[in-house]
Amino acid sequence: xxxxxxxxxxxxxxxxxxxxxxxxxxxxxxxxxxxxxxxxxxxxxxxxxxxxxxxxxxxxxxxxxxxxxxxxxxxxxxxxxxxxxxxxxxxxxxxxxxxxxxxxxxxxxxxxxxxxxxxxxxxxxxxxxxxxxxxxxxxxxxxxxxxxxxxxxxxxxxxxxxxxxxxxxxxxxxxxxxxxxxxxxxxxxxxxxxxxxxxxxxxxxxxxxxxxxxxxxxxxxx
Amino acid sequence: xxxxxxxxxxxxxxxxxxxxxxxxxxxxxxxxxxxxxxxxxxxxxxxxxxxxxxxxxxxxxxxxxxxxxxxxxxxxxxxxxxxxxxxxxxxxxxxxxxxxxxxxxxxxxxxxxxxxxxxxxxxxxxxxxxxxxxxxxxxxxxxxxxxxxxxxxxxxxxxxxxxxxxxxxxxxxxxxxxxxxxxxxxxxxxxxxxxxxxxxxxxxxxxxxxxxxxxxxxxxxxxxxxxxxxxxxxxxxxxxxxxxxxxxxx
Amino acid sequence: xxxxxxxxxxxxxxxxxxxxxxxxxxxxxxxxxxxxxxxxxxxxxxxxxxxxxxxxxxxxxxxxxxxxxxxxxxxxxxxxxxxxxxxxxxxxxxxxxxxxxxxxxxxxxxxxxxxxxxxxxxxxxxxxxxxxxxxxxxxxxxxxxxxxxxxxxxxxxxxxxxxxxxxxxxxxxxxxxxxxxxxxxxxxxxxxxxxxxxxxxxxxxxxxxxxxxxxxxxxxxxxxx
Numbered sequence: 001x002x003x004x005x006x007x008x009x010x011x012x013x014x015x016x017x018x019x020x021x022x023x024x025x026x027x028x029x030x031x032x033x034x035x036x037x038x039x040x041x042x043x044x045x046x047x048x049x050x051x052x053x054x055x056x057x058x059x060x061x062x063x064x065x066x067x068x069x070x071x072x073x074x075x076x077x078x079x080x081x082x083x084x085x086x087x088x089x090x091x092x093x094x095x096x097x098x099x100x101x102x103x104x105x106x107x108x109x110x111x112x113x114x115x116x117x118x119x120x121x122x123x124x125x126x127x128x129x130x131x132x133x134x135x136x137x138x139x140x141x142x143x144x145x146x147x148x149x150x151x152x153x154x155x156x157x158x159x160x161x162x163x164x165x166x167x168x169x170x171x172x173x174x175x176x177x178x179x180x181x182x183x184x185x186x187x188x189x190x191x192x193x194x195x196x197x198x199x200x201x202x203x204x205x206x207x208x209x210x211x212x213x214x215x216x217x218x219x220x221x222x
Numbered sequence: 223x224x225x226x227x228x229x230x231x232x233x234x235x236x237x238x239x240x241x242x243x244x245x246x247x248x249x250x251x252x253x254x255x256x257x258x259x260x261x262x263x264x265x266x267x268x269x270x271x272x273x274x275x276x277x278x279x280x281x282x283x284x285x286x287x288x289x290x291x292x293x294x295x296x297x298x299x300x301x302x303x304x305x306x307x308x309x310x311x312x313x314x315x316x317x318x319x320x321x322x323x324x325x326x327x328x329x330x331x332x333x334x335x336x337x338x339x340x341x342x343x344x345x346x347x348x349x350x351x352x353x354x355x356x357x358x359x360x361x362x363x364x365x366x367x368x369x370x371x372x373x374x375x376x377x378x379x380x381x382x383x384x385x386x387x388x389x390x391x392x393x394x395x396x397x398x399x400x401x402x403x404x405x406x407x408x409x410x411x412x413x414x415x416x417x418x419x420x421x422x423x424x425x426x427x428x429x430x431x432x433x434x435x436x437x438x439x440x441x442x443x444x445x446x447x448x449x450x451x452x453x454x455x456x457x458x459x460x461x462x463x464x465x466x467x468x469x470x471x472x
Numbered sequence: 473x474x475x476x477x478x479x480x481x482x483x484x485x486x487x488x489x490x491x492x493x494x495x496x497x498x499x500x501x502x503x504x505x506x507x508x509x510x511x512x513x514x515x516x517x518x519x520x521x522x523x524x525x526x527x528x529x530x531x532x533x534x535x536x537x538x539x540x541x542x543x544x545x546x547x548x549x550x551x552x553x554x555x556x557x558x559x560x561x562x563x564x565x566x567x568x569x570x571x572x573x574x575x576x577x578x579x580x581x582x583x584x585x586x587x588x589x590x591x592x593x594x595x596x597x598x599x600x601x602x603x604x605x606x607x608x609x610x611x612x613x614x615x616x617x618x619x620x621x622x623x624x625x626x627x628x629x630x631x632x633x634x635x636x637x638x639x640x641x642x643x644x645x646x647x648x649x650x651x652x653x654x655x656x657x658x659x660x661x662x663x664x665x666x667x668x669x670x671x672x673x674x675x676x677x678x679x680x681x682x683x684x685x686x687x688x689x690x691x692x693x694x695x696x697x
Contacts, residue, residue: 008561067681067684068681070635071677071681071684072639072677072680073641073642075640075642075643075645076642076673077673079653080666080673084666084669087665087666088482161545165547166547169549169643172646179549186557192558192561199546199554203542206545207541207542207545210541210544277604277605300608300609301607302607303606304607310605312598314599314601314602316599316603316617318620327603327608327617328606328608331608331612332606332607332608332609332612376606377605380607
């Protein structure tokens with residue numbers, strides 16, 4: 001038992017590594033802050049394309065693209081981008097590789113969420129908007145998209161929480177986010193406590209969001 | 223004929239938090255009787271009925287159903303519920319099963335009958351309510367009245383001693399109500415003991431052996447249908463019944 | 473930079489592909505095996521937890537909700553690493569396969585429990601009442617009336633979750649599970665060529681794309697209730 005505490009709940013180690021982990025947490029947070037809006041916007045664009053464009057070929061192409069990236073494990077995508085890019089002769093810094101891989105992966109999930117949201121907005125809305133003289137994109141921007149977002153807010157939040165969890169994958173290419181910081185600390189102090197501390201920090205960050213998401217979902221069901 | 227009632231309720235009380243919904247209900251149903259319980263909304267009629275097969279847990283009182291002491295923790299509830307059948311206002315058919323499967327499920331899983339035997343009994347029940355030809359239909363393919371009749375078939379298939387009806391026609395379109403009431407009449411003719419909570423005054427007046435008027439969680443008055451509808455004694459009974467009678471006068 | 477031929481020589485080098493195909497094949501088998509194992513145990517555990525939750529025993533319900541919340545709030549890689557270092561300490565030094573399988577099963581179970589529970593609680597109370605009123609015991613009512621309907625309702629969400637979690641078998645490479653990604657990384661660094669990685673990537677897509685398309689079809693065509 002003492003062994004367990006010494007190895008995993010070692011308060012002294014926690015205190016020593018906490019500043020280092022905090023820096024890692026900061027990286028996790030701003031990495032998420034970059035990927036979430038980019039992914040969401042890209043996803044929205046894809047969804048709008050699917051629901052608004054008439055051409056079947058274009059729609060199927062976009063759906064194919066979305067399904068392709070939904071089928072692609074994010075870690076594999078990251079490794080491929082990170083290690084493969086140099087072979088194309090382009091130098092890619094770590095952060096850009098991570099962001100590209102994450103946005104490619106995540107935009108497809110956001111696209112699915114937005115697609116459901118857009119399809120859930122009654123056709124009459126667009127018709128009403130157009131009948132008052134609004135142009136297509138205005139109707140989308142001011143009438144349809146806001147309603148779509150409101151409809152699928154729980155799923156958007158859920159997906160964003162997934163992005164935060166996704167950042168741990170970047171630890172594999174040594175981006176100094178929280179998990180990487182913890183593993184580096186573990187190697188330094190020869191003690192796995194930093195990993196547990198990192199897990200606790202993820203819980204503190206994400207558990208309240210998950211609970212809030214649960215409440216959002218319940219409100220919607222009623 | 224035995225003198226003991228099939229169902230006997232004494233001093234039944236039910237409290238939800240601070241509110242007393244049942245304030246000491248006394249009621250009994252003899253074998254072969256059709257007893258109708260009438261009264262305004264919120265009078266506790268449905269709660270009282272649902273206590274009889276323990277879908278609601280009474281706060282205090284005694285309920286004896288075919289020899290089972292319903293409130294006794296040692297009583298086998300599932301055994302008791304085979305003797306006390308129930309028909310619901312919202313039908314509550316199982317949407318993923320066909321009509322005949324709805325009826326035969328309990329026969330198989332509770333009475334442990336063989337599938338062929340259970341199906342035979344289920345078909346017999348369905349025939350009795352006039353829906354043998356709809357045996358393989360899914361509930362979504364049936365009208366409200368048909369669904370309720372399947373609900374009745376489901377209850378009678380277990381050959382209970384008494385059937386509780388919780389406002390069986392309240393959720394039906396008017397033109398479908400008569401089909402269900404006809405089935406209930408036929409059941410009564412064949413000797414089934416029935417306790418029916420209902421708003422169908424004409425039915426109660428014409429068919430009930432005994433009518434109980436409830437208000438505010440207690441039995442205000444009870445008697446034969448003739449007594450209650452044509453010669454009510456209590457003021458509240460009078461005013462409740464008069465609303466029905468005035469419609470009858472037209 | 474070279475032209476087209478250079479790109480193909482780099483990423484789709486047939487020689488290297490042939491050379492490492494067996495190693496990648498072995499890795500793919502492990503990926504498939506681990507994935508299948510995770511789906512089975514994760515879903516069954518989630519189903520069990522949802523049933524236990526339906527018992528409505530307060531302490532048990534709270535424990536299950538806590539379990540689901542924690543495992544859904546933690547990144548799968550963190551769960552994996554914690555177990556990887558933690559289990560040996562409590563006397564359970566398990567193989568990379570077992571650790572990966574357990575971590576992902578627990579993660580899937582948490583999501584599966586939530587999905588199935590949502591299905592159960594979306595049913596009208598009258599279903600349970602009707603079943604019980606005909607004398608069915610609690611478990612019989614669950615088995616024949618509630619669960620068939622609840623699971624049916626949960627299927628679209630559940631399928632998406634299953635696909636997400638099983639893609640994470642690639643995470644096993646982090647704890648040296650010799651699955652497809654690991655094999656590909658090894659092959660790529662040995663040959664100094666990213667073709668094995670490309671092959672692995674395409675294999676993953678080939679494995680999971682049908683599942684994704686199937687789940688899309690399910691969402692459109694699944695009859696509710």
